[in-house]
Amino acid sequence: MDPTITIVVQGIAFFAVAWMVMKFGWPHIIAAIEDRQKKIAEGLAAAEKGEKSLAEAKNSANDIIKEAHARAAKIVEQANRRSVEMAEEARGVASAEAERLIAGARQEAALESTRAREELRRDAANLAVFGASKLLGREIDAKAHADLLDKLALEIERG
Amino acid sequence: MAEHGGPATMTDYIKHHLHFLEKPVGEGSFWVLHLDSIFFKLLCAAVFLFLFLRVARRATTGVPGKFQCFIEMIVEFVDTSVKETFHGKSKLIAPLALTIFCLTFLMNFLDMIPVDWVPTAAAAAGVPYLRIVPTADLNTTLAMSLTVFLLIQVFGIKHKGIGTFVGEMFTAPFHAPNLIGKILLAPANLLLRLIEEAVRPVSLALRLFGNMYAGELIFILIACMTLGASLSSGLTYVMAPLQFVAGFVWTAFHILIITLQAFIFMMLTIVYLSMAAEHH
Numbered sequence: 001m002d003p004t005i006t007i008v009v010q011g012i013a014f015f016a017v018a019w020m021v022m023k024f025g026w027p028h029i030i031a032a033i034e035d036r037q038k039k040i041a042e043g044l045a046a047a048e049k050g051e052k053s054l055a056e057a058k059n060s061a062n063d064i065i066k067e068a069h070a071r072a073a074k075i076v077e078q079a080n081r082r083s084v085e086m087a088e089e090a091r092g093v094a095s096a097e098a099e100r101l102i103a104g105a106r107q108e109a110a111l112e113s114t115r116a117r118e119e120l121r122r123d124a125a126n127l128a129v130f131g132a133s134k135l136l137g138r139e140i141d142a143k144a145h146a147d148l149l150d151k152l153a154l155e156i157e158r159g
Numbered sequence: 160m161a162e163h164g165g166p167a168t169m170t171d172y173i174k175h176h177l178h179f180l181e182k183p184v185g186e187g188s189f190w191v192l193h194l195d196s197i198f199f200k201l202l203c204a205a206v207f208l209f210l211f212l213r214v215a216r217r218a219t220t221g222v223p224g225k226f227q228c229f230i231e232m233i234v235e236f237v238d239t240s241v242k243e244t245f246h247g248k249s250k251l252i253a254p255l256a257l258t259i260f261c262l263t264f265l266m267n268f269l270d271m272i273p274v275d276w277v278p279t280a281a282a283a284a285g286v287p288y289l290r291i292v293p294t295a296d297l298n299t300t301l302a303m304s305l306t307v308f309l310l311i312q313v314f315g316i317k318h319k320g321i322g323t324f325v326g327e328m329f330t331a332p333f334h335a336p337n338l339i340g341k342i343l344l345a346p347a348n349l350l351l352r353l354i355e356e357a358v359r360p361v362s363l364a365l366r367l368f369g370n371m372y373a374g375e376l377i378f379i380l381i382a383c384m385t386l387g388a389s390l391s392s393g394l395t396y397v398m399a400p401l402q403f404v405a406g407f408v409w410t411a412f413h414i415l416i417i418t419l420q421a422f423i424f425m426m427l428t429i430v431y432l433s434m435a436a437e438h439h
Contacts, residue, residue: 006385009399010273013406017271020411033228041222 124156125149169383176274176379178288179296193296200293203265211261233261240426245433247318252432255310259303260425266294267371267417271410274378294420295371297364304363307428311359315435323438328352359431363424370420374413381405 129149180195214230223231237257245252270292281289293299316324329345331352384402388395 004275004385005388005395005399006382006402007273007275007279009385009402010275010382010406013403013410014271014273016403016407017410017414021414029229030225032232033225036228036232037222037225044221 121153121156125153128152128156168387172383172386173379175288176278177290179290180286180288193298195289195291196293196296196299199269199291200266200299203262203269203293207261207265233257237425241429244426244429245436247433247436252429256425256429259428260421263294263367263421263424264417266292266299267421269293270295270371270374270378270417271413274375274382292371292375294367295375297368300364300368301360304360307363307431308356308360311431311435314432318436319438363427367420367424370416374416377409381409
């Protein structure tokens, strides 16, 4: 077979079709492929971004937890200190109260004993006056013998 | 056309184009190898395997390259077709369908190459005859359809078990309520089944072969328009543009045919295989 004009025309027709395909068919296929690549790239980027933000969220959650722990520890410590303080304060108040009560009681007891002594002295004086009047057979003027009576009372008191 | 080269030349031209590169390997007309069909089929298979395996090896889960994207689109397309038709589980069907589609398409695509180019180059290299489209050779398409036929049988036995497979030969598609009816209907069922099974590979092979052979023949006839043309003849200046227009139109139209035929072969294979797997 010798080459003829047929081959040339066939070639032209073939390349005309190839050109048509390149011009009108190829761009669509390439566009679809590029679109697909873009979508895959976007999807992968989104996934990576999601992972990153997840890690970030984990980190910040850890930070928050740590901070919360620290704050809780601080609060507990404060509470402990406060309770010690309160106990101390209460103890102080209580002891002061007790001292006050004791002092009051002592004072009252002293007062009471003074009063009892006074009463006793008066009774003793009265008794002495009564005894003396009985002895003398007459009324003794208490005012007139106050000095004497007082002296007597003192002696009784001492005695 | 006849005025250009005369009937004898045109007939010779067509005959020459439809002549395989034959190599007898034994006695009789059966023992003849079509070296050109074998060579170009193997070439297509090699190209397909090389491109596909290269992409498969380098496949990335990250952003794919343009060629990987292209292959992925084909794979996805085939996989969708398989999933829509075949509802069972099979590791075989999808890869088989992909291979059939791609290989048939590549072989069909050789029809697009200007019909005189390769044979002329081969003639210059000392090869007397050459037909480059393997699917325009009935041997190639019949071999493919017979392979599919065997797979259908294996698939049917594997999915249903040999008992059901053989049983269905006698009990489907005509069902009988009792034993006597079943026995009476068994010959009809078997006959129908045998015809059904025989028709499938034949129709598969003939459909592809017929389309590709007709396409090739029309390319040859278009080429005949300027057969034996000379610069001195006025008709040459009319026929050459006509040949261009006809060649252009037919080549463009042929893009559809070669894709469609590859798709039909793949789709029918899937359908037959899924039918073989289903119970009647």
